[in-house]
Amino acid sequence: MPAKDRTRRRATPKQARARASADAILTAADQLLRQKGFAKLTTNAIADRAGVNVALVYRYFAGKEAIVGALIEREASATRESVRATLALQARSSLKVAVRALLEALTGTPHDPLLHRELFENVGATKRVQLLRGLQAEVVDAFAAFLRARRLKPAAATMFVLQHAIEATTHAAAFYRPPGLTTAAVLDVLTTMVLSALRAPESSRPA
Numbered sequence: 001m002p003a004k005d006r007t008r009r010r011a012t013p014k015q016a017r018a019r020a021s022a023d024a025i026l027t028a029a030d031q032l033l034r035q036k037g038f039a040k041l042t043t044n045a046i047a048d049r050a051g052v053n054v055a056l057v058y059r060y061f062a063g064k065e066a067i068v069g070a071l072i073e074r075e076a077s078a079t080r081e082s083v084r085a086t087l088a089l090q091a092r093s094s095l096k097v098a099v100r101a102l103l104e105a106l107t108g109t110p111h112d113p114l115l116h117r118e119l120f121e122n123v124g125a126t127k128r129v130q131l132l133r134g135l136q137a138e139v140v141d142a143f144a145a146f147l148r149a150r151r152l153k154p155a156a157a158t159m160f161v162l163q164h165a166i167e168a169t170t171h172a173a174a175f176y177r178p179p180g181l182t183t184a185a186v187l188d189v190l191t192t193m194v195l196s197a198l199r200a201p202e203s204s205r206p207a
Contacts (some may be wrong), residue, residue: 006063
């Protein structure tokens, strides 16, 4: 018998009371994920924290993986909106100010480092890899459009390197920093690196 897919949502609540119950489940999972981590998270603990019967949890979600997957979807949407809003707000700012604001938006969503780490590290377990890749592509496209509006057209290789350097470093700055190293210090260095790459003569050459 094939293993059950515990990553899928079973039903989308339509009535206000049902939506409130589903929201309570997600809120409880959010809190427990920060406190215990994904490995120790259980649907029983989520139901208890949410104040609902565990059967109700399974009405909407096939397992804890589906619940955490829903949190990933929620935070991906928040990141998307944060990036769009930041780039729009910084349309007339200096490139340095705009780049720094973008990096802060990426580092700060989700706002809690513990939640950020748990969601990021369990993208595979929740089968949300394609969702994350889609979000990454949207961020790259939005940033490229932002640069084109400033008549900056970095080469494909430059954008590729920047994309992966920014992704890795903003995640590390959010939740992998060693004691004593601040997020601000990391973003100072990353901002300088991004600006240097964008202003280098070769960054504007065709790929």
